Amino acid sequence: MTIADYGASQGRNSMGPMGRAIDLVRERDADRPVQVVHTDLPSNDFASLFTLLADDPASYLRGRGEVHPLAVGRSYFDAVLPAGSVDLGWSSNALHWMSHSPIEVDDHAWATFSACAQARSAVDAVLADDWLRFLRARSRELRPGGRVVCQFMGRGEEQQGFEWMADHFWQAILALRAAGQLTEAETRRMTAPSAGRSPEQIAAPFAAGLVPELALDHVSRFVSPDPFWDEYRETGDAARLGARWAAMMRAANGPNFAAALGSGLDPARDRDALLDALTQELAWRVAAIRSAAFRGTCWCRSASAAEFQAKNSASRTPHTATTHDWKAHSIGAGASRRPMNSRPTSRTLAKATTRITAPEVPSTVVSNDSSVAATSTAQTRTARLARIEGILESFPYKR
Ligand SMILES: C[S@@+](CC[C@H](N)C(=O)[O-])C[C@H]1O[C@@H](n2cnc3c(N)ncnc32)[C@H](O)[C@@H]1O
Structure with a gap:
């Protein structure tokens, strides 16, 4: 046998x-x-x-x-x-x-979520x-x-169901690029297969x-x-939700991310440190957004698939790195330390609520x-x- x-x-x-x-x-x-x-x-x-x-x-x-x-x-x-x-x-x-x-593709970390129809067809082929x-x-x-x-x-x-986390991951990559930690070419190569x-x-x-x-x-x-999500619904601990999902994404996609940095990486740039920064950024994003949502700002919970799609494509535009009044939302413990100068936009807030799918x-x-x-x-x-x-x-x- x-x-x-x-x-x-x-x-x-x-x-x-x-x-x-x-x-x-x-x-x-x-x-x-x-x-x-x-x-x-x-x-x-x-x-x-x-x-x-x-x-x-x-x-x-x-x-x-x-x-x-x-x-x-x-x-x-x-x-x-x-x-x-x-x-x-x-x-x-x-x-x-x-x-x-x-x-x-240069508009997402997954070609299947690119705005480019040819790219999506290439994936399906x-x-x-x-x-x-x-x-x-x-x-x-x-x-x-x-x-x-x-x-x-x-x-x-209408959706693959993975958009919410794929989008957060992509926004975290963009945040690293905005902070000068990734080049344009590296960002483009970060297309997960x-x-x-x-x-x-x-x-x-x-x-x-x-x-x-x-x-x-x-x-x-x-x-x-999603046991992480179930736990979060019980506890409201958004920092833990972010940390657990970020660790999972790191385990699954970290090798791909590291490979995209290429073989001739400047010795002054540490691959593991970059991966740490990406993981932290991702954890922080999920934590901050869910923390706000848990406290009653989850205004998009019942968004239709069509609304989601619209928000999803809109969010493909990289957000600009600015400081703002984000802390006005009650960010939970552990989520308030922002690893870099990037801010979740209202678009990413809306997207995060699609986690229910x-x-x-x-x-x-x-x-x-x-x-x-x-x-x-x-x-x-x-x-x-x-x-x-x-x-x-x-x-x-x-x-
Ligand atoms: C997320 S792990 C899944 C491990 C385990 N089966 C589970 O259910 O958790 C995916 C595994 O598939 C392997 N894999 C991916 N492409 C493969 C291929 N073409 N041939 C064999 N293994 C492959 C990866 O190396 C990785 O170890």
């Missing part, structure tokens, strides 16, 4: 799903050996993954015998494992990263090509009856007969929960037979586990 974990990173989020899949196999065949192949890019920190497997209480190796973890450092857009060798494939939170950046490459590679690897379950960032009908897909984009290669060996069993899109995450099940309609996955570890049980339980593993 071979389970492949495509885009495993350091494995923290793989422990639950892999453990559950192994248990379900064992319920039917207690002695069946299972190999779990964690795949990621060659640069991935596989050492941390194996350390976690060995030492962490959450490791799926705990209390389970005859389980053999392996790793492959190779892009999943190409073949990773031998033909016909994979029983169950799993990929979470990875496939919204594109194989390469299709285009650099790469998303389509990548998805097809992923499917073709898996169709070769899957055994007859095998399945792949994928969960990644999605796209709603990620974007969500709609259910239609996911289904397109199946509808067009481009992967005839595979059947799409199920696609669903749902709003992803969280990222949407599609979940997809692809199989090389069409017999079973499976359920979808989820977002938090616990919810994700509960949801994939349905998929895994219907998995027709062979004795």
